[in-house]
Amino acid sequence: MKVYKAHIIYTPRREEFHVLENGYVAVGRDGRVVCVGSSLEALGCPDAEVLDFGNRLLIPAMNDVHVHAAQYHNQGIAMDLELLPWLQNYTFPEESKFSDSSYAELIYRRFVENMKRVGTMRAVVFATIHTEGTRRLMNIFREAGMGALVGKVAMNRNCPDSLQEGVADYVSGMEQLVAESTEPDALVRPIVTPRFIPSCTPEMLRACSEVARRYNLPVQSHLSENLSEIELVRQLEPESQGYGDAYRRYGLFGDTPTVMAHCVWSDEAERRLIRDGGVMVAHCPTSNFNVASGMAPIRTYLDEGISVGLGSDISGGHDLSIFRMMVYAIQVSKMHYQRSNHEQPFLSLSEAFWMATKSGGSFFGKVGSFEEGYDFDALVIDDANLFPADYNILQRLERFIYVGDDRNIVHRFCRGKEVCLAE
Amino acid sequence: MKVYKAHIIYTPRREEFHVLENGYVAVGRDGRVVCVGSSLEALGCPDAEVLDFGNRLLIPAMNDVHVHAAQYHNQGIAMDLELLPWLQNYTFPEESKFSDSSYAELIYRRFVENMKRVGTMRAVVFATIHTEGTRRLMNIFREAGMGALVGKVAMNRNCPDSLQEGVADYVSGMEQLVAESTEPDALVRPIVTPRFIPSCTPEMLRACSEVARRYNLPVQSHLSENLSEIELVRQLEPESQGYGDAYRRYGLFGDTPTVMAHCVWSDEAERRLIRDGGVMVAHCPTSNFNVASGMAPIRTYLDEGISVGLGSDISGGHDLSIFRMMVYAIQVSKMHYQRSNHEQPFLSLSEAFWMATKSGGSFFGKVGSFEEGYDFDALVIDDANLFPADYNILQRLERFIYVGDDRNIVHRFCRGKEVCLAE
Incomplete structure (x- = not known):
């Protein structure tokens, strides 16, 4: 058992922070939290050896529930383009390069290193259609000791030939990756990843559902990101009641754990399907700004009992830091607060923190809190450059989130x- | 004369970047740009000694046209509060502390150091009502060699007694600061700073106007930040046509160079007054999010010929970096683009860059460009950690703006x- 001492902050409930000033956390050999307390006696281990982080903050690590690792090279460029030219001139050509496994290795190493740097220990990730590249990414995560659900992407229509893969090849690639990930409770596992309805034929969507069910794999995709996409899905799937319903009809909407990115424009019926399917919404506020999608009404989702995590969505999003996503999520909710004449409360810091930790973390298991039995995923924050003596513990956390960065x-x-x- | 070599980027016009790959800029002894060119021969000084910045980028420095130095201690805290409790519980008590000059000195030194760190070389600044504190701030800017228009704040109603100053004392304080700033073309000068209409009696507003005119000083204040504030001004100034018109009637709207922060909700009539008065709008997008004010329609302002700069507005804003303000300004404009069904184009990167450099810089004189006669205010950007070999010069700039930080x-x-x- 290991015991760490620091100012411990986490969110067992979204409404408030739990703070232990000079608190202790005991971690078992299995890497899970045994207990937290304000003294060694309270922990029941008065003689334990303690690693004392002094005046630093100890918080749960970040979880990124939507990010495209294969777009990492395009982070922060082409922000002046609209969605379609952006996809056609930047995103698709870039993803095509991942047929070259050594290129994939190069970019994925950069990506994982930066994710580590910004304090994200778990991610739900899009790779590309390429099995070998996807394997490399999984291995890089394993090597780093980080947690990831990694998606070999299913696409077989409405994109360049170089990014299409037949259904049989997709299934066979997935089966290889599944066969290589048999360790129980592994940190890194495959996730079924139809890119989105417009990129997949009905056969491909059915194959995805079948793979998910057969191997008990989670599912990720995109949902109701922008209005013209929704209209396109309506044309492609005239028998569905809407975009979410199309996934549902293919068995890809909560049959196994499912996360859907964006949900900027989900109407009441779709939100009901999301909630009833236990589908997690990956809120990606920077991406929704950058790609001019809109502002997702996250307060409404939380009020309705929908599960929400935060996603960086590189490279629609430009920033890999989930701390920055918290700030943006609060800002977006403040625009809904303003527009509703202050009737709909904006997100509090504890709610944003909870989405980034315990709520987003729930997609990976017992992750994102320091409650008993949770994986000890944690960050130690040194805010010495932010004048900590002038502030209380929660203000120090708030300042780190708003003003600090990976250096802390x-x-x-x-x-x-x-x-x-790495360095 | 000094000559610098690097990849030079600036925006003589807002529509596009001017790029000189491996270009040269010659700077006179007076600190002004003599010329730029792609070779020493083109510069007309083939034998000049050159300081070669190699593969780095050389860009104009940032200008922050709205920031509260005295709120620096509150940067990144109390973001969960609404405007009124935020003012009453955090902002006003903090500003009251600046009656203690040694406290003022402490916080202002931190502030100026951080402004320097993020690459802002000029700022239009609110201090507090305190003459000695304001003097300290001006001296710290002078010592640092940076440019600033520093405002001793005029306030004599609707705020705690400790933050009120009588009209005569205000005028006498301003006269002291003016007397100490007689050097022609000084980098640091006072600016007339009525906090905003609700904080100033008509007598105070008239005194402000009188001081501005007598000493030929610029003016800064707040305008149309949120709807309840606008309603309050309507009640306080029933004879004015609106908020901007109230300033105009007191002689504080373009009689001398004037910058007004926010202008989130300026209607057509007010925008006409802004344009006709040559008043600069300080666009503060993070603050407008954090304080839940709204999203200023900057494209409309630019189309109407209104001058716009960018402001960090610490501590309504949480980030001192004007590079981040560029990103936010583009994001805000993308929400207007989305809402207008893509009819109103969003801001391009060159437009955001131009607002941060040449447009904002124009409030300080010939500042913010590398055209002949402009003050050489510049930053050298080392983006070695951002894989520069993979990108062209403008992509490297875009990545630095979106992904980089002060380390670059x-x-x-x-x-x-x-x-x-300092360190």
């Missing part, structure tokens, strides 16, 4: 093991 | 002199 993250843990930067 | 800024110049970090 001095230790990273995933399931109890320290994750170190 | 390796040299800073203000009017030709290098400005160094």
Whole structure:
């Protein structure tokens, strides 16, 4: 057992922070939290050896529930383009390059290193259609000791030939990746990833559903990101009641754990399907700004009992930091607050933090909190450059989130093991 | 004369970047740009000694046209509060502390150092009502070699007694600061700063106008930030046609160079007054999100010929970096683009860059460009950690703006002199 001491902050419930000033957390050999307390006696282990982080903050690590690893090279470029030319001139050509496994290896290493740097220990990731590239990405995550659900992407229509793969090849590629991921409770696993309805024929969508069910794999995709996309899906799937319903009819909407990115424009009926399917919404506020999609009404989702996590959505999003996503999520909700004449409350910091930790983390298991039995995924924050003596613990956390950056993250843990930067 | 070599980028016009790959800029002894060119021969000085910045980018420094130095201690806290409790519980108590000059000195030194760090070489600044604190701030800017218009704030109603000053004392304080700033073309000068209409009696507003005219000083204040504030001004100034018109009637709307922060909700009549008065709008997008004010329609302003700069508005805003304000300004404009069914184009990167450099800089004189006669205010950007070999020069700039941070800024110049970090 290991015991760490620091100012411990986490969100067992979204309404408020739980703070232990100079608190202790005991972590078992399996990397899970045994207990937290305000003294070693309270922990029931008065003689334990303690690693004391002093005046630093100890918080759950970040979870990114929607990000395209294969778009990492395009992070922060082509922001002046609209969605279609952006896809055609930048995104698709870039993803095509991942047929070259050494290129994939190069970019994916950069990506994972930066994810580590910004304090994200778990991610739900899009790779590309390429099985070998996807395998490389999974191995890089394994090597780093981080957690990831990695998606070999299913696409067989409405995109360049170089990014299409037949249904049989897709299934066979998935089966290889599944066969290589048999370790129980593994940190890195495959996830079924139809890109979105417009990229997949009905046969492909049915194959995805079948693979998910057969191997008990989670599912990720995109949903109701922008209005013209929704209209396109309506034309492609005239028998469905809407975009979410189309996924549902193919068995891809909660039959296994499912996360859908964006949901900017989900109407009441779709939101009901999301909630009833237990589907998680990946809220990607920077991407929704950059691609001019709109502002997702996250308060409404939470009120309706929908599960929400935060996603960086590189490279529609430009920033890999989930701390920055918290800030943006609050800002977006403040625009809904303003427009509703202050009737709909904006998101509090604890709610944003909870989405980034315990709520988003729930997609990976017991992740994102320091409650008993949770994986010890944690960050140690040194805010010495932010004048900590002038502020209380929660203000220090707020300042780190709003003003700090990766320089303040001095230790990273995933399931109890320290994750170190490459340099 | 000094000659610098690097990849030079600036925006003589807002529509496009001017790029000189491996270009040269010659700077006179007075700190002004003599010329730029793609070779020493083109510069007409083939034998000049050159300081070669190699593969780095050389861009104009940032200008922040709205920021509260005295709220720096509150940067990134109390973001969960609405405007009124935020003012009453955090902002006003904090500003009251600046009656203690040594406290003022402490916070202002931190503030100026951080402004320097993020690459802002010029700022239009609110201090507090306190003459000695304001003097300290001006001296800290002078010491740093940076440019600033520093406002001793005029307030004599609707705020705590400790933040009220009588009209005569205000005028006498301003006269002291003016008397200490007689150097022609000084980098640091006072600016007339009525906090906003609700904080100033008609007598105070008239005194402000009188001081501005007598000493030929610029003016800064707040305008049309949120709807309840506008309603309050309507009640306080029933004879004015609106908020902007109230300033105009007191002689504070373009009689001398004037910058007004926010202008989120300026209607057509007010926008006409802004344009006709040559008033600059300080667009503060993060603050407008954080304080739940709304999203200023900057494309409309530019189309109507209104001058716009960018402001961090610490501590309504949480980020001192004007590079981040560019990103936010583009994102805000993308929401207007979305809402207008793509009829109103969003801001391009060159337009955002131009607002941060040449347009915002125009409030300080010939600042913000590398055209002949402009003050050489410049930043050298080392983007080695952003894989520069993979991108062209403008993509490298875009990535620095979207993905980079102060670590990438390796040299800073203000009017030709290098400005160094304290550590």
